[in-house]
Amino acid sequence: MLKIIHLSKVFFKGSINENVVLRDINLYVPRSDFVTIVGSNGAGKTTLLNVISGVFTPERGSKIEIDGQDVLNLPEYKRARFIGRVFQNPLEGTSASLTIEENLAIAILKNKKRKLRLAITHKRREEFRSKLRILGLGLENRLQERVGSLSGGQRQALTILMATLAEPELLLLDEHTASLDPKTAQKIIRLTEEIVVRNRLTTLMVTHNMEEALKFGNRTIMMHEGRIILDVSGKERTKMSVNDLLDKFSEVKKEKLVEDEMLLI
Secondary structure, X not given: OEEEEEEEEEEOOOOOOOEEEEEEEEEEEOOOOEEEEEEOOOOOHHHHHHHHHOOOOOOXXXXXXXXXXXXXXXXXXXXOOOEEEEOOOOOOOOOOOOEHHHHHHHHHOOOOOOOHHHHOOHHHHXXXXXXXXXXXXXXXXXXXXXXXXXXXXXXXXXXXXXXXXXXXXXXXXXXXXXXXXXXXXHHHHHHHHHHHHHHOOEEEEEOOOHHXXXXXXXEEEEEEXXXXXXXXXXXXXXXXXXXXXXXXXXXXXXXXXXXXXXXXX
């Protein structure tokens, strides 16, 4: 469903500050796969999501397909009809000055030419209540309340719902629980899994939590210095522990150190 071929990204190319962030990444993600992505700071995790969603343009020779369609030359706003995205900051995915139902109306009519006042009918309002009830936060009784009055956890839960209302081909989650307190983060991650599984959404979830990376989804990718260094699923992933992931990362770092030392000989 998602196919990435020879994907590379370089910032400040040709300058003294040149930074190769993604290095010839090849990745195929079948429909309904829920992939967790881990890696150290600077591994290229967020940049990968930014390139997929159209925030950054990759180097020549790269290819990105979503559901068989080449999206490489599509701007970010046109890719939005294929992609739902939730960011780390709970404030980014919603409009604080609009009500809950207005935010939901914008989300469900994404890329459709309709006026907002026509979007919130009695039937649609009942649909919103039904969807919000799944969150278990009582937001179905607060449709006319401005989103700015909600807590960070409530806003992030609403953002996840908004990102999936239009049934995107691909859902991108960028450390979307990292800014929340541990209790709220656990609730949001469980809610995420419930929505993803129920709707069979093809999902890439960046997380800094190794335990979450192995617990949620059906496949785990580890990145390091712009490369995918580990891609596990099935029985291999089931048997893997957090220590196994850490050992793999240490192994790669050690190999890189040896390579660097050889260059000095």
